[in-house]
Amino acid sequence: MSVLVYTESDQGTLKKGALEVASYAKAVADKLGTSVTAVAINANNTSELAKYGVDKVLNISNDALKAFDAKIYANVIKQAAEKESSQVVVLSSSADSKYIAPLLAVSLNAGYASNVIEAPSSTSPFTVKRNAFTNKAFEVSQINTEIKIIGVSSNAFGLVETSGNASAEDFSPSITASDVKVQSVDKVTDKVTIADADIVVSGGRGLKGPENWGMIEELANVLGGATACSKPVSDLGWRPHSEHVGQTGKPVASNLYIAIGISGAIQHLAGVNASKVKLVINTDPEAPFFKAADYGVVGDAFTVVPELIEKLKAFKANQ
Numbered sequence: 001m002s003v004l005v006y007t008e009s010d011q012g013t014l015k016k017g018a019l020e021v022a023s024y025a026k027a028v029a030d031k032l033g034t035s036v037t038a039v040a041i042n043a044n045n046t047s048e049l050a051k052y053g054v055d056k057v058l059n060i061s062n063d064a065l066k067a068f069d070a071k072i073y074a075n076v077i078k079q080a081a082e083k084e085s086s087q088v089v090v091l092s093s094s095a096d097s098k099y100i101a102p103l104l105a106v107s108l109n110a111g112y113a114s115n116v117i118e119a120p121s122s123t124s125p126f127t128v129k130r131n132a133f134t135n136k137a138f139e140v141s142q143i144n145t146e147i148k149i150i151g152v153s154s155n156a157f158g159l160v161e162t163s164g165n166a167s168a169e170d171f172s173p174s175i176t177a178s179d180v181k182v183q184s185v186d187k188v189t190d191k192v193t194i195a196d197a198d199i200v201v202s203g204g205r206g207l208k209g210p211e212n213w214g215m216i217e218e219l220a221n222v223l224g225g226a227t228a229c230s231k232p233v234s235d236l237g238w239r240p241h242s243e244h245v246g247q248t249g250k251p252v253a254s255n256l257y258i259a260i261g262i263s264g265a266i267q268h269l270a271g272v273n274a275s276k277v278k279l280v281i282n283t284d285p286e287a288p289f290f291k292a293a294d295y296g297v298v299g300d301a302f303t304v305v306p307e308l309i310e311k312l313k314a315f316k317a318n319q
């Protein structure tokens with residue numbers, strides 16, 4: 001009857017999102033008076049999960065699962081849910097988990113609520129609050145099926161540390177062949193991705209050309225963040241499409257989003273609404289982005305950004 005949580009890893013290392021969904025699963029388990037079981041696929045070390053409320057880890061180690069395949073992963077998680085008789089399965093809102101969740105819902109005959117931002121306000125009926133309309137509204141939903149699948153919105157619940165130990169168990173589900181077999185995945189970059197980054201430094205057309213991206217990369221490096229851009233910037237070929245943020249690009253749910261030379265068109269804002277703190281640097285005080293910003297600097301990026309980098313470097317050197 002334990003709450004099952006799928007804890008994603010990247011090349012063997014647990015993702016930060018895995019700790020957040022574990023924290024969420026713990027909150028659900030407390031409300032239901034039960035425990036939390038995590039299912040981890042090809043993760044090297046899952047001991048950290050105990051700190052976030054996991055009581056048991058089902059470790060699956062199988063070369064056939066090295067390349068992500070939504071159908072196969074969904075089937076593996078289904079077997080874990082059946083083994084644990086889980087009535088609630090928790091996943092993140094990563095692209096992979098968003099592929100898995102509907103497949104899992106169909107196979108378990110479960111109801112699925114995505115973009116959930118809070119622990120359930122009630123477990124009978126099971127009631128959750130979700131982001132809706134690209135984070136411009138909230139929706140309260142009831143899941144009335146026996147098994148419930150929850151997709152937790154990134155950075156919405158946060159990490160909640162607790163004390164406790166987790167037992168570990170090797171789990172060997174049967175692996176079914178998929179109709180389309182993923183043979184290998186070549187990553188575009190080893191850098192932290194926009195989806196996983198705590199800090200995202202994003203540039204727009206106000207930066208005039210690709211030759212000026214050095215300062216964007218340097219600021220991201222100093223902050224340990226990822227770089228991103230507006231749609232026209234990737235359309236112009238100044239930056240790769242993998243960095244394009246917005247309605248037609250990637251969503252960002254970082255703790256800090258720094259928008260430099262980006263006007264703040266509604267299609268761009270749709271992709272950054274879920275970020276906690278937004279800092280905008282723009283020469284135009286009337287730029288729409290300022291209305292959505294937590295902090296704003298009216299100024300020329302070519303003056304402000306290098307100064308910001310220097311100040312941050314000095315601050316770090318004195319720490």
Ligand code: FAD
Nearest residue numbers: 204205206230231246247248261262263267268283284301
């Ligand atoms: P601009 O609108 O040209 O703004 C540049 C900004 O830089 C201005 O505010 C200017 O004041 C400022 N600036 C200029 N010089 C400086 C300087 N030296 N220092 C600081 N600031 C300076 N856009 C997206 O980003 N993502 C999407 O997913 C997306 N999807 C779309 C989908 C559809 C169907 C449509 C129609 C459009 C979409 N767009 C999307 C495009 C969107 O409408 C805007 O055109 C785009 O976001 C503008 O990009 P920008 O802010 O970089 O450029």
